[in-house]
Amino acid sequence: ATPLVIDTDPGIDDALAVLLALASPEVDLRLVTTVHGNVDLAQTTENALRVLHLAGRSDVPVAVGAATSLVVPQAERAGHVHGAAGLGGVVLPPSPASVDPRPAVVALADLLMTSDEPVTVAAIGPLTNIALLLAVYPDAAARIGRLVVMGGSASRGGNVTAAAEFNVWADPEAAAVVFRAGLPTVMVGLDVTLPTVLTEAGIARFAAAGEVGARAAAILRQYLDHARSSYGTDGVVVHDALALTEAIVPGTLRTVRRDVVVDTGPGAARGQTLVDRRTVSASPAAIAVAEGVDSPAAVEFLVSRLVAYGDG
Numbered sequence: 001a002t003p004l005v006i007d008t009d010p011g012i013d014d015a016l017a018v019l020l021a022l023a024s025p026e027v028d029l030r031l032v033t034t035v036h037g038n039v040d041l042a043q044t045t046e047n048a049l050r051v052l053h054l055a056g057r058s059d060v061p062v063a064v065g066a067a068t069s070l071v072v073p074q075a076e077r078a079g080h081v082h083g084a085a086g087l088g089g090v091v092l093p094p095s096p097a098s099v100d101p102r103p104a105v106v107a108l109a110d111l112l113m114t115s116d117e118p119v120t121v122a123a124i125g126p127l128t129n130i131a132l133l134l135a136v137y138p139d140a141a142a143r144i145g146r147l148v149v150m151g152g153s154a155s156r157g158g159n160v161t162a163a164a165e166f167n168v169w170a171d172p173e174a175a176a177v178v179f180r181a182g183l184p185t186v187m188v189g190l191d192v193t194l195p196t197v198l199t200e201a202g203i204a205r206f207a208a209a210g211e212v213g214a215r216a217a218a219i220l221r222q223y224l225d226h227a228r229s230s231y232g233t234d235g236v237v238v239h240d241a242l243a244l245t246e247a248i249v250p251g252t253l254r255t256v257r258r259d260v261v262v263d264t265g266p267g268a269a270r271g272q273t274l275v276d277r278r279t280v281s282a283s284p285a286a287i288a289v290a291e292g293v294d295s296p297a298a299v300e301f302l303v304s305r306l307v308a309y310g311d312g
């Protein structure tokens with residue numbers, strides 16, 4: 001199985017992404033690193049511990065990352081989307097585990113330097129930790145096998161502002177550092193996540209799949225209520241879980257190598273990922289931008305893996 005790290009800010013779809021990874025034999029979740037984002041760092045860390053415990057995997061180390069963005073603190077959290085405590089108002093049982101004593105970048109660097117096999121890193125929150133890794137441990141960062149980022153948008157505009165997707169908006173300077181680093185990066189942006197919607201019918205299929213399925217369904221149903229009232233959509237956009245699907249099964253998404261620039265200016269486009277869609281890039285620093293998705297197949301993959309929690 002491919003060694004995997006999830007860098008995350010749980011977060012409803014983050015929680016789902018972690019549960020998906022733990023249900024997938026193709027990957028071996030070796031480390032979770034936490035970051036500020038949807039809610040504050042203390043809460044994302046607590047949520048990460050609790051989600052792992054829910055799945056019976058409190059053995060997976062959780063290392064605490066950045067509490068704030070590199071340059072400009074995030075203007076507001078996303079409690080209105082994810083609930084004040086980040087998991088849609090659902091309170092999961094506390095984990096007996098405590099956090100790893102190492103800061104996230106140290107834990108990440110240790111794993112990258114000691115792994116015999118290339119490590120996949122799924123970054124599904126603001127990119128602060130990955131930017132810090134590049135700055136502090138460039139040799140370790142250079143060993144990343146694949147970096148799958150949920151973030152940005154090539155053609156759909158933003159979801160926080162007209163221009164910016166949340167994870168890039170939350171720390172544009174970090175995203176700029178990561179996107180120009182020349183790492184083997186896949187950008188899973190709103191282009192592919194917005195059309196990938198988990199409906200109540202899908203949720204109902206795993207709602208009886210043991211404790212994990214029941215809790216996941218409860219968390220998602222809160223999000224469903226938000227989606228209905230805010231966007232009028234009849235389903236949950238599971239951004240981070242789609243990024244994990246690409247991390248678990250490379251090639252799930254159709255990608256095209258593009259030059260990508262992150263707008264870090266103070267204007268209305270701050271946090272925009274400016275994707276040059278005119279040509280396929282030959283640059284070694286190009287990003288594999290996800291432009292095509294079979295959404296029904298991706299949702300089926302997610303649902304079937306969650307249903308399997310009912311077997312054991």
Ligand code: BDR
Binds near residue numbers: 038078124125167240
């Ligand atoms: C991203 O923003 C967060 O709210 C979600 O968890 C996801 O990572 C989507 O824009």
Ligand code: CA
Binds near residue numbers: 008009
């Ligand atoms: Ca997230």
